[in-house]
Amino acid sequence: MQNEVKAKLVAFEQGGFRGDYSVGLAETYKLLVRNLPQKDATQEAGVYNIIGASAWRYRMASDIWEVKSLLGEALGLRCNACLCCDTSVDELQAMGKAQVNILLGNEGLAAAQYLEEKFGTPYVYAVPYGYSGTVSFLEQVGAAVGKASEPIVLMRIKMKEKGMSMLSMFAMMGGNKPRQAAVKGDYDLVQGVSTFLAQADITVTHKMCAHSLKAITEPAADVEAYAEEGEWLQEIRELRDKLLFADDVALTQADASNMKVLISAPFMNGVVATHLPFMGEKGADFLLEQIQGYYQK
Incomplete structure (x- = not known):
């Protein structure tokens, strides 16, 4: 044609x-x-x-x-x-x-x-x-x-990265309570956000990729993709007291004891902001504020 x-x-x-x-x-x-x-x-x-x-x-x-x-x-x-x-x-x-x-x-x-x-x-x-x-x-x-x-x-x-040392003060205020997180989204987001969380002394227990890993060259061994929706839903529903970065569907299904942050698709409402990133310096500022809020919870 x-x-x-x-x-x-x-x-x-x-x-x-x-x-x-x-x-x-x-x-x-x-x-x-x-x-x-x-x-x-x-x-x-x-x-x-x-x-x-x-x-x-x-x-x-x-x-x-x-x-x-x-x-x-x-x-x-x-x-x-x-x-x-x-x-x-x-x-x-x-x-x-x-x-x-x-x-x-x-x-x-x-x-x-x-x-x-x-x-x-x-x-x-x-x-x-x-x-x-x-x-x-x-x-x-x-x-x-x-x-x-x-x-x-x-x-x-x-x-700003050096200022993250202040997180140790929040950790002491929380006693010996374990600080853990779960991240669900695209592969690069899961890897990048998980690395930042680890730098803030938060253990990422679940790295959940929202798509298959077929196109990823040498994917990280601790990032998991799911053949069936029910598999990740079950894991999400079992999370307790974690800092959860995920999509709207996963956040809706997660227990209320978790601190929930919308960070990936699918999302229920249209995106309004064009100046509130997750990447870069300003994105790190936002992520750090969520981490501080979790430490104080």
């Missing part, structure tokens, strides 16, 4: 029920980067693309806003295309001009590898959760573009 329409047609072969949404996302990203970027694009210093920013994720628009703000402030970089949240065909066609591609989700890995092969564009796969994760993210992006981050930005974030 290509000769009969003005639009460019891209055949997608992942219909039906052959896989979960993470497989569909990965295939979509690959198809887009194989079909839309123009070959004659000239690389521009200071330009990047974001890959793996799925609109399915809760508050992804806020996370993108935070990532763009950080990269602008710390490294003076500018975003071209954001695959696939708030972007255009023109921006996708110009993806070849980026100096670096930034992955915010494992589903975009194959697409980033293809762009590296086609345009020679390096990619950084470092999802910035927590303070140390954000510093590492900025350092890796800086290394890819040959620039050092603004010292004042790194210092500000590192000072």
Whole structure:
């Protein structure tokens, strides 16, 4: 039908029920980067693309806003295309001009590898959760573009990380009560948030991935995916006195003794905020406030 329409047609072969949404996302990203970027694009210093920013994720628009703000402030970089949240065909066609591609989700890995092969564009796969994760993210992006981050930005974030030592005071106030958490969501979110919780001396007893691990290269052994919905529902219903980061369905099913934080999809109501991220410095601020509230509970 290509000769009969003005639009460019891209055949997608992942219909039906052959896989979960993470497989569909990965295939979509690959198809887009194989079909839309123009070959004659000239690389521009200071330009990047974001890959793996799925609109399915809760508050992804806020996370993108935070990532763009950080990269602008710390490294003076500018975003071209954001695959696939708030972007255009023109921006996708110009993806070849980026100096670096930034992955915010494992589903975009194959697409980033293809762009590296086609345009020679390096990619950084470092999802910035927590303070140390954000510093590492900025350092890796800086290394890819040959620039050092603004010292004042790194210092500000590192000072906040040092401030986490105050959590020990809250721990003493709670006596010997064990501090435990459970996290349910996409793989990168589960890993990133769990790492930040561990830095706050909270043991993550359940790392629950909301999709299959088929597309994950060497997934962490303690992250679990579930073949049947009833399996994770049973585990959620058995949780007691934990800090629970999860989706609306899981939070509804969890016992009232848990401190509940909505952090992933599915969610019942539409997302209003575009400035309240989970990633980056501001995201770590939010997560730390939830941790402090849990310690005081």
